[in-house]
Amino acid sequence: MAIVLGPNQYGKAEVRVVAVDRSTPRHSLVDLNVSSALRGDFAAAHTAGDNAHVLTTDAQKNTVFAFARDGIGSCEEFGIRLADHFTSSYPWVSGARVAIESYGWDRITVGGQPHDHAFRRPGGEVRTAVVTVDGDDVHVIAGLTDLVVLKSTGSEFWGFPRDRYTTLPETTDRVLATAVTARWRYTGTDVDWNGSYDAVRTTLLETFAGTHSLALQQTLYAMGEKALEQHGDVAEIRFSMPNKHHFLQDLSAYGLDNALDAPGAVVYHADDRPYGLIEGTVLRDDVPAAPAAWLGTPGFC
Numbered sequence: 001m002a003i004v005l006g007p008n009q010y011g012k013a014e015v016r017v018v019a020v021d022r023s024t025p026r027h028s029l030v031d032l033n034v035s036s037a038l039r040g041d042f043a044a045a046h047t048a049g050d051n052a053h054v055l056t057t058d059a060q061k062n063t064v065f066a067f068a069r070d071g072i073g074s075c076e077e078f079g080i081r082l083a084d085h086f087t088s089s090y091p092w093v094s095g096a097r098v099a100i101e102s103y104g105w106d107r108i109t110v111g112g113q114p115h116d117h118a119f120r121r122p123g124g125e126v127r128t129a130v131v132t133v134d135g136d137d138v139h140v141i142a143g144l145t146d147l148v149v150l151k152s153t154g155s156e157f158w159g160f161p162r163d164r165y166t167t168l169p170e171t172t173d174r175v176l177a178t179a180v181t182a183r184w185r186y187t188g189t190d191v192d193w194n195g196s197y198d199a200v201r202t203t204l205l206e207t208f209a210g211t212h213s214l215a216l217q218q219t220l221y222a223m224g225e226k227a228l229e230q231h232g233d234v235a236e237i238r239f240s241m242p243n244k245h246h247f248l249q250d251l252s253a254y255g256l257d258n259a260l261d262a263p264g265a266v267v268y269h270a271d272d273r274p275y276g277l278i279e280g281t282v283l284r285d286d287v288p289a290a291p292a293a294w295l296g297t298p299g300f301c
């Protein structure tokens with residue numbers, strides 16, 4: 001009896017690449033989750049720790065980002081480009097599997113017009129309602145979770161203090177993305193619930209799109225302020241908004257620039273964790289607080 005190596009493959013799973021075409025003011029974006037796996041003669045790595053045949057998973061990840069710089073096109077084309085590249089890179093790489101998930105983004109409409117650089121990811125979003133009767137009081141909190149939105153420009157972040165652990169560069173043009181959880185409390189119950197829900201949601205989307213953001217905190221406040229200005233029967237609105245970071249990928253190590261104004265797609269790494277978590281309440285100061293309305297609804301400060 002001999003023990004032998006059976007089928008094997010290896011690669012980098014779930015490379016989150018976002019390529020933004022900024023060549024005109026009307027941006028478009030491709031948002032992918034790419035997993036590559038190589039097959040071939042990798043026996044020595046397994047049996048002897050000899051890595052001479054191992055095209056690193058790190059290089060596979062870098063290849064995904066580098067190839068995205070030329071634009072992604074369809075995910076099928078992108079997969080073929082990558083798989084062809086990997087299999088032609090070394091004679092012992094006889095096969096490659098490239099699996100791609102593509103996340104669609106719709107343009108946010110503002111005043112009936114599709115926005116140039118503000119997008120909403122369809123799916124996932126959930127409408128919520130919490131009704132609390134407390135003695136004679138009836139409280140209604142409407143809301144939504146997982147309203148995923150992104151601006152490919154119109155977002156800056158600078159002017160923050162720098163201590164010895166602060167390495168974040170200042171930026172005047174970044175991707176801003178979040179998954180909005182919002183809950184808003186009505187002052188009464190004489191409300192067209194569906195109409196009001198749609199209208200508040202529209203206000204949130206239009207304000208996210210239309211606010212030139214200096215911080216996600218500022219965008220949060222602007223969304224709440226507009227919701228209260230435009231909807232007189234809303235007493236307060238609470239938000240929980242993760243900052244879904246999109247880092248400009250550094251491609252300089254392989255001789256590629258990734259400048260915001262260079263031709264080709266601008267390539268970002270969509271990082272899923274850790275994430276900033278920005279939470280806040282915007283309220284009318286002349287409406288009594290209603291702590292009973294929020295009892296048992298966690299996730300807000």
Ligand SMILES: O=c1[nH]c(=O)c2[nH]c(=O)[nH]c2[nH]1
Nearest residue numbers: 157168214215216217243276
């Ligand atoms: O909009 C932001 N707010 C922050 O508080 C913060 N912190 C950070 O690292 N990036 C950002 N972005």
